[in-house]
Amino acid sequence: MKILYMVMVSVVALGGSAFSADAVPQPAAQAAVADGTVAATAADNDWRSMIRKVMKLKDDTGIKGLLAKDAPAYLTEGYLTPSGARMPGHPVKIIGGLSYGLGQALMIGVCLVLLYLAIVKGFEPLLLLPIGFGGLLANMPYANVTAPPLVDAVTKLVVEPGGFLYYFFEFGVSTGLFPIMIFMGVGAMTDFGPLIANPRTALLGAAAQLGIFVALMGALGLSLLFPEQINFGLKEAASIGIIGGADGPTAIWLTTKLAPHLLGAIAVAAYSYMALVPIIQPPIMKAIVPERERKIVMKQLRPVSKMEKVCFPLTVLLLCSLLLPSAVPLIGALMLGNLCREVGPNVARLADTMSNALINVVTIMLGLSVGSKLACEKFLNSETLGILVLGLIAFSFGTAGGCLMGRLMNKLCKDPINPLIGSAGVSAVPMAARVSNKVGLESDPSNYLLMHAMGPNVAGVIGSAVVAGVLYTLCK
Numbered sequence: 001m002k003i004l005y006m007v008m009v010s011v012v013a014l015g016g017s018a019f020s021a022d023a024v025p026q027p028a029a030q031a032a033v034a035d036g037t038v039a040a041t042a043a044d045n046d047w048r049s050m051i052r053k054v055m056k057l058k059d060d061t062g063i064k065g066l067l068a069k070d071a072p073a074y075l076t077e078g079y080l081t082p083s084g085a086r087m088p089g090h091p092v093k094i095i096g097g098l099s100y101g102l103g104q105a106l107m108i109g110v111c112l113v114l115l116y117l118a119i120v121k122g123f124e125p126l127l128l129l130p131i132g133f134g135g136l137l138a139n140m141p142y143a144n145v146t147a148p149p150l151v152d153a154v155t156k157l158v159v160e161p162g163g164f165l166y167y168f169f170e171f172g173v174s175t176g177l178f179p180i181m182i183f184m185g186v187g188a189m190t191d192f193g194p195l196i197a198n199p200r201t202a203l204l205g206a207a208a209q210l211g212i213f214v215a216l217m218g219a220l221g222l223s224l225l226f227p228e229q230i231n232f233g234l235k236e237a238a239s240i241g242i243i244g245g246a247d248g249p250t251a252i253w254l255t256t257k258l259a260p261h262l263l264g265a266i267a268v269a270a271y272s273y274m275a276l277v278p279i280i281q282p283p284i285m286k287a288i289v290p291e292r293e294r295k296i297v298m299k300q301l302r303p304v305s306k307m308e309k310v311c312f313p314l315t316v317l318l319l320c321s322l323l324l325p326s327a328v329p330l331i332g333a334l335m336l337g338n339l340c341r342e343v344g345p346n347v348a349r350l351a352d353t354m355s356n357a358l359i360n361v362v363t364i365m366l367g368l369s370v371g372s373k374l375a376c377e378k379f380l381n382s383e384t385l386g387i388l389v390l391g392l393i394a395f396s397f398g399t400a401g402g403c404l405m406g407r408l409m410n411k412l413c414k415d416p417i418n419p420l421i422g423s424a425g426v427s428a429v430p431m432a433a434r435v436s437n438k439v440g441l442e443s444d445p446s447n448y449l450l451m452h453a454m455g456p457n458v459a460g461v462i463g464s465a466v467v468a469g470v471l472y473t474l475c476k
Contacts, residue, residue, distance in 0.1 A: 065141020066101040071377055072147070080151035082158055087148070094380045103376030104139045111135035111374060117275075124275040124431060130364055131271055134371020137165060146372045165372040168365050173263065176256045178366045179249030180333045185359025186249075186429055186461065187313075187337025188351045194455040196308050197301040200409065201421070201452070205459025207405030208425025209467050211244025211398025215390045216471075222386055229382045235259050238471040240387055243270045244394025245464030246277065247427035248370075253330060254468040258475055264373030265384040269391035271370050277431045278438075280392070281399050281423050285439050288403040289419045293410065294443035296418040298452050309342040316462065320469075326476075327469025334461065399423045402456060424453040425460040433457040 070076070071092035078089035094103040114132030118125040137145045145163035152159050172178035195201060219237035222230045232240065235258040242251045243266060251270035255263045273280065286294075313335035320331045340351040378384065406419030420440050424432040433453035440449040 060142060066105050067099075068101040068141070069099040071100045072144075074147055075377055079148050080153060080156070082149060082151055082156070084151075084156040092377045094376060095382065095385065096380075098380070100376065101141065103380050104141060107139045107374055107376045107379060108136060110379075111139065111371070123278055126363060127271055127275040127367060130367025131268075131275070131371040131374075134165060134368035135374030136371075137368070138372045138375040146375055165368055169369040169372055172362070172365055173252055173267065173369045174256060174260065176253050176329075178362050178369070179253040180329055181358060181362045182249040182366065183330050183333035183465075184337040184354045185362070187334040187339075188341045188354035189359070190338065190341075190429060190458060190461075191454065192312055192338055192458055193304040193309060194301060194451050195458045196304045196312055198452070198455050200413070200417075201455030202459040202463075203409065204402050204405050204422040204456035205425040205461075205463045207422065208398045208402035208456065208460050209245055209463050210401030211246075211394035211396070211426070212241045212464070212467055213244075214241075214397040215244045215394030216241030218390045218393060219386075222390070226382075230386050232383075235475045236262055238475045239266055240390055241394065242266075242464065242468055242471065243273065243387070243391035244398045245427045245460065245467065246270070246274050246395055246398065246432070247461065247464040248274050248366075250330060250427065250464045250468045254472060257472050262383070262387070264370075264378050265387045266391075267370045268373050268379070268384075269388050271367075272388075273391055273395045274428045274431065277426075277428050278435055280395060281432065281435050282439050284396055284399045285403055285420055285423050285436075288400055289407065291443060293407065293419050294440060295447060296410070296416050297444070297447050298418055298421075298449070299415060301451060306342070306344075310339065313339045313342070320466070324466060324469045324473070326472045327465050330465040330468065331462065334465070395426065398426045402426065402460075418447075418449055418452065421449055421453040421456055425456040425463075427457075427460040427464045429457050429461055430454065432460070 074089070075092050076089045078087050080086060092100065094100065098106070111132045114128050114135065117123040118128035118132060137143065143163075145165045146169075147163045148166055149158045149162040150160035151157065172181075216237045219232045219240045220234070223232040223237075239251070239255040239259040239262055242254050245251070248267065248270040252263065252267050255266045259266075317328075317332055317335045321328050337351070337354050340347045340354060343351075373379070402422030402425035403419050404422070405425075406417055406422030410417045410419055418440060420436045421433075423439075424436045426432050433450055436453040437448060437450040440447050
């Protein structure tokens with residue numbers, strides 16, 4: 001019985017295999033294709049093919065990239081976004097007629113200088129180090145850390161993801177999220193008490209915004225003088241002008257609204273001058289403020305109550321919303337951070353997160369994003385260099401405006417005021433206040449101006465955000 005059963009199973013199996021697809025004779029063409037595929041696969045895996053691939057590795061080295069004359073295809077030919085939109089290409093022209101590879105080499109040298117200033121000289125390493133390193137990454141040949149995603153033209157599917165710095169920039173800078181997060185952290189870190197105790201220092205912060213309007217008029221003037229090389233409209237000029245406030249987050253926020261095509265150059269200029277405050281400001285301060293006025297000792301600030309510190313951010317936010325709603329995103333984030341700081345232990349965790357973890361993470365990503373715009377094709381052109389020159393002029397005028405207002409107030413007011421604290425009216429918190437204190441100590445080692453300088457420093461942050469709101473309202 002068992003033998004009969006086994007025979008029946010064998011017959012069924014043989015019959016099934018006779019009618020299976022595998023048993024059907026293949027046409028000659030199909031057999032040839034199969035044989036060709038197998039042969040191609042074998043050829044790809046052949047040791048000779050591997051040797052040829054190894055020999056071609058020299059074409060993918062960084063040395064070869066630095067010798068390249070032409071820019072990558074996605075810059076000159078354009079590319080598709082994941083949504084299917086076409087980003088047009090453009091001719092890449094580097095100043096001086098340099099090749100693309102030499103432009104990269106030059107920018108690598110510039111980025112190494114930024115790292116030197118951050119690491120060796122200690123010039124705002126929290127800013128300059130990620131910016132300089134991001135610039136190094138952006139200029140590494142064939143690394144493509146700033147390249148957009150490769151999208152299939154037919155299916156609109158992402159074939160190859162973009163570089164990580166591309167996503168950093170698109171997520172946080174292009175959307176304006178990073179500036180708002182930075183303002184939260186600045187609010188949580190900053191004591192508004194000096195401004196509340198001495199409200200007249202707000203005038204110093206207002207005067208330091210002179211640089212914004214100087215840069216705005218300068219940008220329009222350059223367009224008139226060099227129409228073929230530089231073409232700045234009112235929106236572009238307003239975005240460039242905000243650099244004069246030495247406020248990187250505000251500059252990024254306004255530029256995303258008015259002139260996103262200039263975002264990279266403006267972000268680089270704003271943060272570069274913020275980081276170079278200790279180099280730029282002292283010579284201007286010493287040239288404007290005479291030695292006798294640098295030695296002026298200001299009287300001690302009055303104590304500020306907890307109620308005043310809690311009510312101040314709420315009052316500023318309400319006034320801003322009533323008078324200038326367009327500035328609410330920045331002012332609101334700043335005041336939220338400060339309110340969490342002043343409320344007390346009930347929200348201490350929120351204030352601690354904003355002033356430490358949040359702002360540290362965002363600073364890293366923002367610095368790398370800004371550094372990614374130090375790529376040679378974005379930096380070594382006439383418009384970017386023009387923006388850098390205008391930014392330096394604006395920043396210088398902002399510093400001078402604050403010091404001159406301090407001298408004027410010193411003559412008009414009963415209580416003496418040291419004009420050096422006027423330089424802190426630019427929005428670089430707390431760097432500008434530290435510089436004011438340092439220059440004051442050089443004239444009188446016992447004259448500490450840091451707390452007095454924080455008043456105009458805070459006023460400068462609020463002032464630059466308000467000016468940005470005004471410019472956005474006028475130019476949108």
